[in-house]
Amino acid sequence: MSEFLVGYLSNQSNHEDPPRECDVLIIGGGLLGTSLAYYLAKEGTDVTLIEREEINREASGTNAGSFHFQIALHQLTPNMTNSEKERLASEVRLQVDAAKLWDNLEQELDADLGVHFDGGIMVAETEEEMGVLRDKDEIEKSAGLESHILTGDEMRAFAPYLAPDLAGISFCPREGHANPLLVGPTYAYRAAERGVRFRTDCGAESIEVLTGEKHRFKVTTNKGVIKANRVVNAAGAWTGELAAQLGLKLPMGLSGLHVNVTEPREYFLKSMVQHIGRRLTLKQTHNNTFIIGGGWPSRPEPYPKRYSNIWNSTSGNLAVALRVLPMLKDVKLIRTWSGVWAYTLDFKPILGESERIPGYHVAMVPTGFTLGPMVAQMLSEYMTAPKGSVKLPEEFRVDREVA
Ligand SMILES: Cc1cc2nc3c(=O)[nH]c(=O)nc-3n(C[C@H](O)[C@H](O)[C@H](O)COP(=O)(O)OP(=O)(O)OC[C@H]3O[C@@H](n4cnc5c(N)ncnc54)[C@H](O)[C@@H]3O)c2cc1C
Incomplete structure (x- = not known):
C-alpha cells in the first residue's frame, strides 16, 4: 500500500464531526472534489470537503483509468457538419491541455500514480469505419493532437498482436493511463497536508441559501449543520439530484458502466486499444x-x-x-465490477458558479478521470482570482439549457 493510502487511512480526524463553518465547502470526495480541494488549498483557501462514504469509492475509484485523448465513438456522428467538426476540435484541444497536466502530475504530487503514456490504438473493422477514422484523424490533427493512420502490412507490422484482417488503425502516441485507486487519494492526502479538512461518512442532506447572515449557505449533514460562504457540488452522478434542491436543472444523466479484469499474462500490450465503431477499451496494466x-x-x-x-x-x-485481440482467447476473466457514470447531454463539462445562485459552484465532467484534475484546476483559478478576472468557457455554464 502506498505511503499516501496509509497516511490517509490512518487519519482519524476524517471521521470526526465536521467544522460548523468554512469558506468553501466541497460536497463529494471523488477525483473532482479531491483535486479541487488540493488546488484551492495551494492558494491558501479555507476548505472543508464532505463525503458520504469514503474518498474515491464511486466513479473515481471504479473507472478504467484510461486517458481519452482521441475522439471516441460516442462523440462522433455520421456525415458531420463543419460546425460539429469544430466542436469536436475544441474538445480535442481541451484533451491536449489535460495531457500536459498529466505529464507533470506525479512530480507535482510527489507520488507514483501509475501514469504511463504508451499510446493508444483505435481500430476499424470495415471500410465504412475507416472513413470515420480518417475524419477523426483530420479533426485531431487540426486541434494539435498527433495521430497516424496505418493499414495493411504497415498495421500488421506495427501491432502484430491485433487481428490481421482489421481494416486499419489510428495510433495516438499521447494516450495512456494511470491508476485510479491512487490519484484521488493522493490528491486528498496532499490537500490535507495543506490544511483541508476531510470528513467522510458525512453526507449533505439538504442545502439552503441564507440571506442577511455571515454565511451564504447552510448545509445540513448527517453529522450536523455546516455554514459556508461558497459551496461546490462535486457529487458525481448525484450532482443533478443535489442541485435540484436549489431549483437548478443540470443538463446531465447517469448510467451504470462495467469494467472487467483478467488474470495476468506476459507483458506485451504497450498501448491501449479502442474501437471506432464498437464499445471497447482494452489495456494491459503494469x-x-x-x-x-x-x-x-x-x-x-x-x-x-x-x-x-x-x-x-x-x-x-x-x-x-x-x-480485436484473438490471442486473449484462453485468458481467464477474474472480476467484473460496475460504477455509476455521470454524463452531460452535450458532453461538455458543467463547471463554474451558478448565475442564478451566486456562491454555488458545480464541478462535473463526463470523462472525469482524464479531464477531472484539469477542470478542477480551472475552477480553482476562477474561485481564487479577484472576482471577474478569470472567465471559464461559456459552453461549460452551470445554468445553460441543452435541448
Ligand atoms: C466504470 C467506469 C469507467 C470509467 N472509465 C473512465 C476512463 O477510463 N477514463 C475517464 O476519463 N473516465 C472514466 N470514467 C468516468 C470517470 O470515472 C468520472 O467522470 C469521474 O471519476 C467523476 O469524478 P467525480 O469526482 O465527479 O465523481 P465520483 O468519483 O462519483 O465522486 C462523487 C462523490 O460524491 C459523493 N456524494 C454524492 N452525493 C453526496 C452527498 N449528498 N454528500 C456527500 N457526498 C456525496 C459520492 O459518494 C462520491 O464519492 C469511468 C466511469 C465509470 C463509472
Missing part, C-alpha cells in the same frame, strides 16, 4: 492483467445499492475484445 471496458451498461439501482453487473454486457464486451 502488473500484467488486462483491463477491458468501453461503456457496457450495468443495471441501474437507486443509491445506496451498487449497480449490479449484467452478464450480457460482460460477454458482449469480451466478444469485441476477442475479435
Whole structure:
C-alpha cells in the first residue's frame, strides 16, 4: 500500500464531526472534489470537503483509468457538419491541455500514480469505419493532437498482436493511463497536508441559501449543520439530484458502466486499444492483467445499492475484445465490477458558479478521470482570482439549457 493510502487511512480526524463553518465547502470526495480541494488549498483557501462514504469509492475509484485523448465513438456522428467538426476540435484541444497536466502530475504530487503514456490504438473493422477514422484523424490533427493512420502490412507490422484482417488503425502516441485507486487519494492526502479538512461518512442532506447572515449557505449533514460562504457540488452522478434542491436543472444523466479484469499474462500490450465503431477499451496494466471496458451498461439501482453487473454486457464486451485481440482467447476473466457514470447531454463539462445562485459552484465532467484534475484546476483559478478576472468557457455554464 502506498505511503499516501496509509497516511490517509490512518487519519482519524476524517471521521470526526465536521467544522460548523468554512469558506468553501466541497460536497463529494471523488477525483473532482479531491483535486479541487488540493488546488484551492495551494492558494491558501479555507476548505472543508464532505463525503458520504469514503474518498474515491464511486466513479473515481471504479473507472478504467484510461486517458481519452482521441475522439471516441460516442462523440462522433455520421456525415458531420463543419460546425460539429469544430466542436469536436475544441474538445480535442481541451484533451491536449489535460495531457500536459498529466505529464507533470506525479512530480507535482510527489507520488507514483501509475501514469504511463504508451499510446493508444483505435481500430476499424470495415471500410465504412475507416472513413470515420480518417475524419477523426483530420479533426485531431487540426486541434494539435498527433495521430497516424496505418493499414495493411504497415498495421500488421506495427501491432502484430491485433487481428490481421482489421481494416486499419489510428495510433495516438499521447494516450495512456494511470491508476485510479491512487490519484484521488493522493490528491486528498496532499490537500490535507495543506490544511483541508476531510470528513467522510458525512453526507449533505439538504442545502439552503441564507440571506442577511455571515454565511451564504447552510448545509445540513448527517453529522450536523455546516455554514459556508461558497459551496461546490462535486457529487458525481448525484450532482443533478443535489442541485435540484436549489431549483437548478443540470443538463446531465447517469448510467451504470462495467469494467472487467483478467488474470495476468506476459507483458506485451504497450498501448491501449479502442474501437471506432464498437464499445471497447482494452489495456494491459503494469502488473500484467488486462483491463477491458468501453461503456457496457450495468443495471441501474437507486443509491445506496451498487449497480449490479449484467452478464450480457460482460460477454458482449469480451466478444469485441476477442475479435480485436484473438490471442486473449484462453485468458481467464477474474472480476467484473460496475460504477455509476455521470454524463452531460452535450458532453461538455458543467463547471463554474451558478448565475442564478451566486456562491454555488458545480464541478462535473463526463470523462472525469482524464479531464477531472484539469477542470478542477480551472475552477480553482476562477474561485481564487479577484472576482471577474478569470472567465471559464461559456459552453461549460452551470445554468445553460441543452435541448
Ligand atoms: C466504470 C467506469 C469507467 C470509467 N472509465 C473512465 C476512463 O477510463 N477514463 C475517464 O476519463 N473516465 C472514466 N470514467 C468516468 C470517470 O470515472 C468520472 O467522470 C469521474 O471519476 C467523476 O469524478 P467525480 O469526482 O465527479 O465523481 P465520483 O468519483 O462519483 O465522486 C462523487 C462523490 O460524491 C459523493 N456524494 C454524492 N452525493 C453526496 C452527498 N449528498 N454528500 C456527500 N457526498 C456525496 C459520492 O459518494 C462520491 O464519492 C469511468 C466511469 C465509470 C463509472
